[in-house]
Amino acid sequence: MNASRTARDRARAELTQEIKNEARRQLAVDGAQKLSLRSVARELGMVSSALYRYFASRDELLTALIIDAYDAVGEQAEKAAEGGAPRERWRKACHAVRDWARANPHEYALIYGSPIPGYAAPQDTVASAARVPMVLIGILRETNPSPAFEGPPLTDGLAGQLRALGEQVAPDGERIAPDLPLETLNRGIVVWTQLFGMLSFELFGQFVGSVDPTNEFFDHTIEQLADFLGLPPAR
Amino acid sequence: MNASRTARDRARAELTQEIKNEARRQLAVDGAQKLSLRSVARELGMVSSALYRYFASRDELLTALIIDAYDAVGEQAEKAAEGGAPRERWRKACHAVRDWARANPHEYALIYGSPIPGYAAPQDTVASAARVPMVLIGILRETNPSPAFEGPPLTDGLAGQLRALGEQVAPDGERIAPDLPLETLNRGIVVWTQLFGMLSFELFGQFVGSVDPTNEFFDHTIEQLADFLGLPPAR
DNA sequence: CGATTCCGAGAGCACTGCTCTTGACTTGTG
DNA sequence: CACAAGTCAAGAGCAGTGCTCTCGGAATCG
Numbered sequence: 001m002n003a004s005r006t007a008r009d010r011a012r013a014e015l016t017q018e019i020k021n022e023a024r025r026q027l028a029v030d031g032a033q034k035l036s037l038r039s040v041a042r043e044l045g046m047v048s049s050a051l052y053r054y055f056a057s058r059d060e061l062l063t064a065l066i067i068d069a070y071d072a073v074g075e076q077a078e079k080a081a082e083g084g085a086p087r088e089r090w091r092k093a094c095h096a097v098r099d100w101a102r103a104n105p106h107e108y109a110l111i112y113g114s115p116i117p118g119y120a121a122p123q124d125t126v127a128s129a130a131r132v133p134m135v136l137i138g139i140l141r142e143t144n145p146s147p148a149f150e151g152p153p154l155t156d157g158l159a160g161q162l163r164a165l166g167e168q169v170a171p172d173g174e175r176i177a178p179d180l181p182l183e184t185l186n187r188g189i190v191v192w193t194q195l196f197g198m199l200s201f202e203l204f205g206q207f208v209g210s211v212d213p214t215n216e217f218f219d220h221t222i223e224q225l226a227d228f229l230g231l232p233p234a235r
Numbered sequence: 236m237n238a239s240r241t242a243r244d245r246a247r248a249e250l251t252q253e254i255k256n257e258a259r260r261q262l263a264v265d266g267a268q269k270l271s272l273r274s275v276a277r278e279l280g281m282v283s284s285a286l287y288r289y290f291a292s293r294d295e296l297l298t299a300l301i302i303d304a305y306d307a308v309g310e311q312a313e314k315a316a317e318g319g320a321p322r323e324r325w326r327k328a329c330h331a332v333r334d335w336a337r338a339n340p341h342e343y344a345l346i347y348g349s350p351i352p353g354y355a356a357p358q359d360t361v362a363s364a365a366r367v368p369m370v371l372i373g374i375l376r377e378t379n380p381s382p383a384f385e386g387p388p389l390t391d392g393l394a395g396q397l398r399a400l401g402e403q404v405a406p407d408g409e410r411i412a413p414d415l416p417l418e419t420l421n422r423g424i425v426v427w428t429q430l431f432g433m434l435s436f437e438l439f440g441q442f443v444g445s446v447d448p449t450n451e452f453f454d455h456t457i458e459q460l461a462d463f464l465g466l467p468p469a470r
Numbered sequence: 471c472g473a474t475t476c477c478g479a480g481a482g483c484a485c486t487g488c489t490c491t492t493g494a495c496t497t498g499t500g
Numbered sequence: 501c502a503c504a505a506g507t508c509a510a511g512a513g514c515a516g517t518g519c520t521c522t523c524g525g526a527a528t529c530g
Contacts, residue, residue, distance in 0.1 A: 008476075008527065032349075033268075036517065049520080050478045058518065113349025114267075115439055126444060133445075148384035152458040158451040165445050189446060190456055194425070196441075197432020204350055206431075209361060210368075210400050211424060216393040221425055223387040228463075243496065243507075271486060284489080285509045293487065 016054050018044060020068065023061055024107070031106045032062065062110070067128050069107040074131025076100045081135045086143040087231040093135050094195055094222045101199050108203055112196055127171040133192050134170070137177050137185075145184050145230030154182055162186055184229075191225040251289050253279060255303065258296055259342070266341045267297060297345070302363050304342040309366025311335045316370045321378040322466040328370050329430055329457045336434050343438055347431055362406040368427050369405065372412050372420075380419050380465030389417055397421055419464075426460045 022040050037058050041048040055061040080096030081089040101108040111129070154162070162182040170176050177185060198221060201207050202214045211217040227233075257275050272293050273283040290296040315331030316324040336343040346364070389397070397417040405411050412420060433456060436442050437449045446452040 006528070012476095037519090038517065047479055048518085049480075052519075053477060109349035112435075112439070112441075114344035129441070148386070149462065151383070151462055152455060155451050155455060158446070158455055161446050161448075161451070168444070186452075186455070189452065190429070190459065193432040193436050194429050195432075197428040197430075197435065200347075200432065200435060201428050204347070206347075206364070209403070211393070211396050213396075216390050216396070217421075217424065220387060220390060220393055220421070224425065227384065227386055247507095272488090273486065282510050283487080284511075287488075288508065 012054075019051065019054055019061070020064055024065060024068070027065060027106050027110070028104065032110050035062070037061070063125070065107070066111055067125055069104070069111045070125060070128035070131065072104070072107070073097060073100045073111075074128060074135075077132045077135045081139060085232065085234065086139050087226050087234045089139050090136075090226055090229070090231055091222060093132075093139070094218075097132060097195065098199060098218060101203060105203050108199070112200055113204070130170070133188075134176075136188055136192055137180070139231075140180060140184055140188050140229070141177060143231060145181075145187075146232075147183075147187065147230035148227040151183075154186060158186070187229050191229055194221070194225060247289075254286065254289055254296070255299055259300060259303070262300060262341050262345070263339065267345050270297070272296065298360070300342070301346055302360055304339070304346045305360060305363035305366065307339070307342070308332060308335045308346075309363060309370075312367045312370045316374060320467065320469065321374050322461050322469045324374050325371075325461055325464070325466055326457060328367075328374070329453075332367060332430065333434060333453060336438060340438050343434070347435055348439070365405070368423075369411075371423055371427055372415070374466075375415060375419055375423050375464070376412060378466060380422075381467075382418075382422065382465035383462040386418075389421060393421070422464050426464055429456070429460060 019040060022043050023035060026035050026040060026043075035058075037051050037055075038048040040061075041051045055064065076096040076099070077093045081093040083089070084092070159182050162185050166175070166177045166180055166182070166185055168176050180188075198214070198218060202218070207214055207217075254275060257278050258270060261270050261275060261278075270293075272286050272290075275296075276283040276286045290299065311331040311334070312328045316328040318324070319327070336347075394417050397420045401410070401412045401415055401417070401420055403411050415423075433449070433453060437453070442449055442452075
């Protein structure tokens, strides 16, 4: 399992990376729709068929980009949420995700928009996709939330799903959140969907004509969600 | 402005509709990605170039489908929200939207997923797109909400945006909601994004592995959102 | 060194959106 | 009624796509 043993291996890894880079460049400009293997190959000075030695299909290339995108936004969120009071970590994580999304709208659309073809999104993506929600769970685990209002009781089936989710084993071998109250876990999922619902609406143009510069609405809602979660108030 | 005057006009309108129907059929099967003018034409027994007499481009056909989709889901929501107590109207509207989305996932993706090309979505779509949020506003206007918790105060800029939104003139010539408290309007936008955030996550596969059969989570959240809005409790 | 594996190039297939021209048909009007 | 104007479907064609297969040359391994 020696990494990059032969010159060929190194060249292959390098070229694979260059293909992804060029693809990402084109993705950022024109969107996933117009990303073409041929133009990637052309830009790299090779012929299209050669590219198939590295990615078996256009979809496979896109899947690689999807994983990278999940990792990129996940890493941003993780770094932003390091240290500080729970509420502060929550704020920073949200803004990190939003900043990344606004800086890379096409990559955002790739992972949180409509599934591309017959959505081949395989198991490889889930570990990377889970990084942002895991950040949120990490914040919830380090506080003792006292939600702003009680809300309806969990139904049996939902409670079962949440319990199973908490017991589920993450890629790192640990269980996700066996200690988290189910009610808290449920609220975590709610705010998770709210966060990305806002971002999708903002980036996909649904807010045009209402809260169009979304900055203030976003900040206000983030704070409201923190109250909803029961994160201790700041200062 | 006599509707369907000549035989030619009638034939034209009919064929336009048939093209849209066939396109919608293909959309439902394979998604927007694979919808091709040529195959639509082929299925209709005509040649591809003939189709350009009815739609100037593929994007224009898609735009027509987008408007139809907005109208379809809007109509479902409107019908579902007729009559009853506010909370009941809210529940029914949410379920109507979800049912439509699950029955027509590709059409849902077309309007609430990633913008297709360089998103040409013109002004024509906004009136249709506004129908679902207008249903929600209609519910809010017919009650005197007492939210379940107070939440952070509106910032000046956000309050200004909300005021402008309420004064805005809808397609029917009426102002949207000049009488609605800004705080209530704000919460309306929050639950609107939450509703579609949930649907997108469900349909685009983000809930796989967590609250995967989403029925109970959806129902529970709808109720929680009703509390959040301050809709009077049922029964 | 020899055999094997890997790799890029090229040709080619079936498909796409879109344009332009041609000839036939339908209109409404002189 | 007849004729000019308008409309239409069809066909050929262009540039581009994803993907497959074959073919020589090069690197790697035994």
